[in-house]
Amino acid sequence: xxxxxxxxxxxxxxxxxxxxxxxxxxxxxxxxxxxxxxxxxxxxxxxxxxxxxxxxxxxxxxxxxxxxxxxxxxxxxxxxxxxxxxxxxxxxxxxxxxxxxxxxxxxxxxxxxxxxxxxxxxxxxxxxxxxxxxxxxxxxxxxxxxxxxxxxxxxxxxxxxxxxxxxxxxxxxxxxxxxxxxxxxxxxxxxxxxxxxxxxxxxxxxxxxxxxxxxxxxxxxxxxxxxxxxxxxxxxxxxxxxxxxxxxxxxxxxxxxxxxxxxxxxxxxxxxxxxxxxxxxxxxxxxxxxxxxxxxxxxxxxxxxxxxxxxxxxxxxx
Amino acid sequence: xxxxxxxxxxxxxxxxxxxxxxxxxxxxxxxxxxxxxxxxxxxxxxxxxxxxxxxxxxxxxxxxxxxxxxxxxxxxxxxxxxxxxxxxxxxxxxxxxxxxxxxxxxxxxxxxxxxxxxxxxxxxxxxxxxxxxxxxxxxxxxxxxxxxxxxxxxxxxxxxxxxxxxxxxxxxxxxxxxxxxxxxxxxxxxxxxxxxxxxxxxxxxxxxxxxxxxxxxxxxxxxxxxxxxxxxxxxxxxxxxxxxxxxxxxxxxxxxxxxxxxxxxxxxxxxxxxxxxxxxxxxxxxxxxxxxxxxxxxxxxxxxxxxxxxxxxxxxxx
Numbered sequence: 001x002x003x004x005x006x007x008x009x010x011x012x013x014x015x016x017x018x019x020x021x022x023x024x025x026x027x028x029x030x031x032x033x034x035x036x037x038x039x040x041x042x043x044x045x046x047x048x049x050x051x052x053x054x055x056x057x058x059x060x061x062x063x064x065x066x067x068x069x070x071x072x073x074x075x076x077x078x079x080x081x082x083x084x085x086x087x088x089x090x091x092x093x094x095x096x097x098x099x100x101x102x103x104x105x106x107x108x109x110x111x112x113x114x115x116x117x118x119x120x121x122x123x124x125x126x127x128x129x130x131x132x133x134x135x136x137x138x139x140x141x142x143x144x145x146x147x148x149x150x151x152x153x154x155x156x157x158x159x160x161x162x163x164x165x166x167x168x169x170x171x172x173x174x175x176x177x178x179x180x181x182x183x184x185x186x187x188x189x190x191x192x193x194x195x196x197x198x199x200x201x202x203x204x205x206x207x208x209x210x211x212x213x214x215x216x217x218x219x220x221x222x223x224x225x226x227x228x229x230x231x232x233x234x235x236x237x238x239x240x241x242x243x244x245x246x247x248x249x250x251x252x253x254x255x256x257x258x259x260x261x262x263x264x265x266x267x268x269x270x271x272x273x274x275x276x277x278x279x280x281x282x283x284x285x286x287x288x289x290x291x292x293x294x295x296x297x298x299x300x301x302x303x304x305x306x307x308x309x310x311x312x313x314x315x316x317x318x
Numbered sequence: 319x320x321x322x323x324x325x326x327x328x329x330x331x332x333x334x335x336x337x338x339x340x341x342x343x344x345x346x347x348x349x350x351x352x353x354x355x356x357x358x359x360x361x362x363x364x365x366x367x368x369x370x371x372x373x374x375x376x377x378x379x380x381x382x383x384x385x386x387x388x389x390x391x392x393x394x395x396x397x398x399x400x401x402x403x404x405x406x407x408x409x410x411x412x413x414x415x416x417x418x419x420x421x422x423x424x425x426x427x428x429x430x431x432x433x434x435x436x437x438x439x440x441x442x443x444x445x446x447x448x449x450x451x452x453x454x455x456x457x458x459x460x461x462x463x464x465x466x467x468x469x470x471x472x473x474x475x476x477x478x479x480x481x482x483x484x485x486x487x488x489x490x491x492x493x494x495x496x497x498x499x500x501x502x503x504x505x506x507x508x509x510x511x512x513x514x515x516x517x518x519x520x521x522x523x524x525x526x527x528x529x530x531x532x533x534x535x536x537x538x539x540x541x542x543x544x545x546x547x548x549x550x551x552x553x554x555x556x557x558x559x560x561x562x563x564x565x566x567x568x569x570x571x572x573x574x575x576x577x578x579x580x581x582x583x584x585x586x587x588x589x590x591x592x593x594x595x596x597x598x599x600x601x602x603x604x605x606x607x608x609x610x611x612x613x614x615x616x617x618x619x620x621x622x623x624x625x626x627x628x629x630x631x632x633x634x635x636x
Binding site for chain 1: 400443445447452453454455456457458459461464467468471472474475478479554555556558
């Protein structure tokens, strides 16, 4: 029986992952977050705030086999609230890794948990090559991206030292997110598909020529489940990975929606330029060549149409 | 009159820089460090420990125009003492930047100091291309490198937000260092030139096929002085720079020494393999193509022979 902890288990990706892991009889699952949705996945739910160092230390003391570190505030919020961003997206990682190291030491070196951190393609900044390769520099242009990149460095060094067996997964933008819009600057990428499919108007704050990098929530859960089983020796000491996804423009997203749902649904998308959002998104990656992750067996959708289909299948309330 | 602060002003590079800036009548210079050499550069010397957050805050309150952040423990020490490494090489940067931000805010946004951070080529990790370009990923394989890379992310984000006007300079290995050997894993690169020129035996802990990236202390001081005058808009939002240097093998270093000083001096170099040093050095960069820094006017030596000559001219006691 593997004991698995999901930090940030109340969030959208955390819940998708929890649903997936619950099907596995060999896994005992614990979720931690500041809040949980009613219903949803997970029976062992812990409510607490990881920005309190003692909270992470208490969890570390339970010596879970596998720990998913998904807890984070989103990009838009980290950009508008500088203090909250660093305090939420960097320091809890440091304190938690230190707590895991204390457990490692106390165990005489036996305890080396697998830790999987959800990083982001926001660790990159332009100008970009046509496709971002696995050797492209990290030069974040948002606080969120800088915080994710800093956490990657911690995961890398604690792993290199053998205190943990960690990995950072640079998730594509997760699309289509179920539920409500959030404060992420990327929220509209989901909104323009989700809201129309639910008969509601959606706001498009950027030109439809914007190209971006997507994967479904189902793929995200799949990436995370796959990472827990990976032989980390195969990472050759580079513990951050660019993951596969679909590169498409907003116009191509909209055409996929039209294919699935028709013109009347597409007509619910209203263009309303927002320079603040456009400026953040302009700095984001558009396309990748994620050779390492692909060769390590990570898989995403084959087209944006598939991503729309996944949403309809898994999350659309009918 | 520009008020300039050098954090780590008692160290070798700090002293070289201080000597250089003292010649400038438009600069009022303050040095800060945990200790200073007897004699040497700097009349306004402050002794204190930056790992005490209040120490940095008091310095920040003086609102220097230009701040050089050179304070650091060296790579070998950061590798053997994990706690000391992170506590010395990362947290003081965070606390100091936060103190500068408080000054920025208190000034109503007027105070935006130029901050120049001495990062290192240790932010990179292999496998490497033949020459490391300005777009190569950061994947440090030492705690020192991870700490430097994390500091770069802080400098980048505080600058992007306009709290400071910062820059990170990834110095080549500084060679030939005057004075005694230190705990840096790179110390022998200087030792094999310096000790023989001083009539002493030197230990070579790695094969002479090891290739590495060097610049003289004079070039280091030149880089730092140049960075203070640079228009940071020209950095296009990527505030960490790979600097120019000389790529050569240990055998080529030794041949340069032979050219200058003859066979008897070279005979003082004794090969004594040290697997721990060899392992660290094996992970280090060997050659760069630092196009951005070159186009921004940063200059290093043209050959390792010149580097030996600089040592003889500036530092050899005769």
